[in-house]
Amino acid sequence: MSLLTVQNLQQHFPVRGGLLRRSVASCKAVDGVSFSLGEGETLGLVGESGCGKTTLGKAIVRLLKPTAGSIQFDGQDITHAGIGALRPMRRHVQMIFQDPAESLNPRHTVRDILEEPFIVQKMGTKDERRKWVLDLLDKVGLTASSTDRFPFEFSGGQRQRIGIARAIALKPKLIICDEPVSALDVSVQSQVLNLLLDLQRDMGLSYLFIAHGLNVVKHMSDRVAVMYLGKIVELAPAEELYHNPRHTYTKALLDAIPMADPTKRRERQLLRGDVPSPINPPAGCAFGHRMKHPNWEQSVNMDLTLKEISPGHFVQPCPCCT
């Protein structure tokens, strides 16, 4: 059974304008996304900026109220759950953010930061909590002397370790990792990725791993979903997606990654233009529209639900891109 099932999730934001601040349009940040995530599994989520990957992550932890669709976590429908009903669930779903400098309270010591989840969930006595904090620091590779220091005293990589310690404090089942290494130095990135892999193995965690670098995502994930303008256009096992991409957008993303090997320089099929605005997106296949594909018009009135073309490999069945 899967831990997380997302069905036809939509997250729209009103665009207000005019004198009365009426809603004049809607920004379709996430527009009909479905996937499931098993226990101990990592689903990677890639796409260019503005494709809705962060919004999707926030909707799943219910920092947002979804417009439509459903989110089932651990057998429970949490799509419209209120704050009271969400609190026990939040123990099991945590989040790691991109910029650890901005996601840690600068006026709190490391102990305050790591103790807070236990206090919110009313767990343990003061002494027990202190011991748990030390255990957490040990787990993420920080020394016990860190407890009374403030976030600014740490380097970027160490700060991200604090963010990870906070996320695993309550022994969650699922962690949404939103670009967890994009802000880190190259030599520190691999340390943090290794830490995430170790923790997953030891604690049986599931990850939704959001990033824009396809090489990082591929390295971390069992399956990868490619998002474009609020929709998943392809979803497949990581190796399969890399060896056998079917959607033109996936191919273009793969092709754009600079390879750290000067002997493999190649002529690229470059994508032209930028990601269009999710406010009033084009009908049909949005990517076919960007590429001005001759078959794009056929996709306008088509059902673009993902189709399984081989076991576990789903792709948007548009006539222009697949």
Add this chain to the structure above:
Amino acid sequence: MSSTILQVENLVTAFDTDAGRMTAVDGVSFDVPSGKTLGIVGESGCGKSVTAFSITRLLPQPHGKILGGSIRFEGRDLVTLPLDEMQKTRGNEISMIFQEPMTALNPVQTVGRQLAEAILLHKECSKAEVLARSIDMMKKVRIPAPEQRLNEYPHQLSGGMRQRMMIAMALINKPKLLIADEPTTALDVTVQAQILELIADLQKEMGMSVILITHDLGVIAEVCDEVAVMYAGRIVERASVFDLFANPLHAYTQGLLESIPRLDSKPKTLLKAIPGNVPGIADFKPGCRFAERSGREHNQAHLTIRPPFVEIAPNHFVEHCPICVS
């Protein structure tokens, strides 16, 4: 030997702070061959941007100072060049583009006006001529509908378009040397590929030399001819791009190359990580600066005496710490 357009010899740049003098660039030497691209790769705080700001003499004043060494550009030493001559050179013969195009562009002026300023600072032109050159340059950097874009403000452009605008401003006077400081770091991979291709095409067309500063070894491998690897204020290794990737000699270069997740590596396997953190400028040691993180035993002499920078094979230079280079 091909000719070189820029020779940097033993450059030392420091900042005066409340905590004393901090040496950000500590004796760096390299050449930029004419018409080629030199990549400078390193992590945050390694001094790669300070090196660029030293060449363009844009160090924050009054704290930033070039303490020693020379920067020879076409026979002139930029370190001792009088300020007014430097101003004539900068933006004209040597141009620079920056990482974050939103902060590098003026938000309250139209992009057309900023482009015109770049032209008029170095040459007297009629209005019509400025307009024609602006539109021509914007076409070169592949900005669609340049006549309309000229009247827009930076916030109306997307990240990729803003970076194209920066490139247009930098190249409008046909510089001989372009310094690109992390030009694609703030951009998506797809847009990054477009910008890198654009720079390479314009380089070919205009015959200019490029210094590309980045932390991304993938970018280096794709577009550079020569590479300098910087660590903690020094160049630890310098070679042609093929030599460096095929035969990295310094432990730091090797570590960096091994730590990147590759598309052809097995998913969910542990990566070879470099332990520890990038040292801060206050913790720079006199000897081998990578010693702590190398995982190899260094003796006292290695930690206190600066390793010599030697040409170990033709055009392959390395900071020769006997422990880190084996």
